[in-house]
Amino acid sequence: MDKAHQLKKSLQGQQKMISLYKNDSQLGTELSFKFSEAIAEKGKAFSDGEFVKHCLMILAERACPDKKYLMEQTGLSRFTMARRIDALSVEMAQPANSPVFGPSARGFETVL
Numbered sequence: 001m002d003k004a005h006q007l008k009k010s011l012q013g014q015q016k017m018i019s020l021y022k023n024d025s026q027l028g029t030e031l032s033f034k035f036s037e038a039i040a041e042k043g044k045a046f047s048d049g050e051f052v053k054h055c056l057m058i059l060a061e062r063a064c065p066d067k068k069y070l071m072e073q074t075g076l077s078r079f080t081m082a083r084r085i086d087a088l089s090v091e092m093a094q095p096a097n098s099p100v101f102g103p104s105a106r107g108f109e110t111v112l
Contacts, residue, residue, distance in 0.1 A: 028073040036084035049076035
């Protein structure tokens with residue numbers, strides 16, 4: 001019985017870690033979209049995303065080293081920025097009554 005309890009506890013711990021990773025991964029993608037949107041709104045070059053990521057890494061190392069991995073997985077390369085901005089422009093071009101991007105759609109979740 002003690003062994004079964006240990007295995008159950010171990011499994012619950014693993015499931016929690018997977019859940020946390022999924023949430024952080026989704027947050028990294030959402031951040032990538034937000035940064036891409038901000039760069040597009042200001043008419044900046046897509047390559048500025050790489051500079052922004054460099055600055056975020058400096059900040060993460062000093063201010064919140066436990067979240068540095070989140071900054072590392074946030075895609076801000078010029079190619080990723082171009083894909084994100086393209087996806088956002090497709091979303092904006094869809095009519096409000098579209099079955100894909102209808103009134104129940106919320107923010108960037110429609111693109112993901």
